[in-house]
Amino acid sequence: MSEVRAVVSTGKGRPVEVVTINVPDPGPGEAVVRVQACGVCHTDLHYREGGISDDYPFLLGHEAAGVVEAVGDGVRNVEPGDFVVLNWRAVCGLCRACRRGRPQYCFDTHNAAQPMTLTDGTPLSPALGIGAFAERTLVHSGQCTKVDPQARPAVAGLLGCGVMAGIGAAVNTGGAGPGDTVAVIGCGGVGDGAVAGAAMAGARRIIAVDTDPTKLEWARQFGATHVVNAAESDSVEAIRDLTGGFGADVVVEAVGRPETFEQAFYARDLAGTVVLVGVPTPEMELRLPMLDVFARGGAIKSSWYGDCLPERDFPMLVELYLQGRLPLEKFVTEEIALDQVEQAFDKMHRGEVLRSVVTF
Template sequence: MPHEVRAVVAVKKGAPVEVQTIVVPDPGPGEVRVSVQACGVCHTDLHYREGAINDDFPFLLGHEAAGTVEAVGADVVDLAPGDYVVIAWRAPCGACRSCLRGRPWYCFDSRNAAQAMTLLDGTPLSPALGIGAFADETLVAAGQAVKVDPAARPEAVGLIGCGVMAGYGAAVYTGGVGRGDTVAVIGCGGVGNAAIAGASLAGARRVIAVDIDDAKLDGATRFGATHTVNSRGTEPVSAVRELTGGHGVDVAIDAVGIPSTYQQAFYMRDHAGVLVQVGVPDPGMTVELPLIDLFSRGGALKSSWYGDCLPTRDFPILVDQYLDRRLDLGGFVSETISLDEVEEAFARMRRGEVLRSVVVL
């Protein structure tokens, strides 16, 4: 029978979120119901609240989650009640033209639960990134629930579900950082620090963190930054070039997503270097670059969508690295909060006071 649970709902554009009782259906074919143990507060949730993603209100927020499978649909064979999972917002369909070409990380028909979760009056909810995990329970497609080692703390490994995977994958998969490479990462929030960690684990010999906040730069060294540049008082392109013998970096990662940081990353590259954009831009933003520079500098300009990851492959890898103390997921957790404190967590996020607030249920 359907379950009534507490959840964080964005009712209308720009309004403070509300904790309401919602209805979570029993799982149908291809679906699982997950008891959420922890869920990170991500900038994307704030974008939904502010109507910057779309206007399909009301939204059920939350998407960086870990928890336990409570029930499965009749045709689900690879998950069972009690399985410990991290929830992904990509679940490749296996049948689209990208999946059939062996590129499931670019799947064009990623799976979500077919049934809607609703308010008590029957109003359908739009779950953030197809998840909606600021709730005691949520309903997702079975392919979104990725089994991981149950020894991992949920408040840490839930962050793999979005921000950590996006940043880590931007360096390792989209950027292709390899041993001996030089890397610059602009923006030392959760995604940027995950990119720094990924670059370090991939064997980069120099990882340069760029930000306007000295406290964030100090924190970036915890994740593997070898050098830091405060771009508030220093011209960042010149500083990065000076740190690389005048050449620029092999891979420059923009984890902010505004025109000025994109341009900085473009010019920080060595000849034929790679630029990776992983920071989510406002839809109205544009960037202008001289066409001759695009031509003459060579290299590649890439956008990283979820770190070009394959959750069933990558989530267990990152959890193993965490348990082996090679990936400091706990370092991303600035505070743990309750469902009732999400609105206040958004305010702290805006002020740059936290890497991640994590709701613990």
């Protein structure tokens, strides 16, 4: 067992604290990872605000990269010294989705069995089963995905959540490809990931939609060919005007609100695809005329973690980054210390950063 510094949320709405925690030695199937970098994601803020559950105290942080320090019995996929990106969907290989050859939909993903604790023995709830705002963390070995160690940790770690969710929403879930028109509603980290994914896939027209001019400029950096300020014009009409009156082949909704989902639905072409990757809150409800759903054809999908397979997608995307074909470094607005996470939440809330990244 080791003692390390970590960021913990102790109650709804309270500022996070940097405290000392205990990290157990790895048991069977587990690994201890020395964290080198961890992005500050909106999901961490949702945990702090009680939007995920009330299982306080939470050990925050999940968008991380680092080096494996130790592994438990039976671990074969990684060994000490491996540079890894952490993922929060370590597939089981045994559930009905895995047995049908659809492991990206695994219904029984793995986490570490042992709890990390406060020094008084209080168990911690690690964000998304990872808890990486810490100098070391304990995870299931399947949550460790080896990637090329030439990648900077601050960049590679972003594949652990938001960027992968966005890229996968456009490419894996939406099926965007060469010649397609793609619209992305909401241009934060996930939305810009979708823009970057569409560009990487060869989409001929990529329309970014947001109400914040700064975010629209960020979207241009990732490959948006057109931008729409939704505070100044009707998003659906603007997307239709830019697509010859037809609508986009793929529309990614990266906000998670009923009104923006409805815009996405009506902004797609006939037989097009709408992808919901923005996370709604429990009280939200959606109403659409059933005749419109029938008459417009196509597909309405939700995207879980970009429908990714970490062992397939992380190494490939890191390689594209190292080749200069995927601008992952542009997602990193600033690198910060562990005790600056609360300030990073404030900057995120004000829309001043795309990603703050804690580096160790």
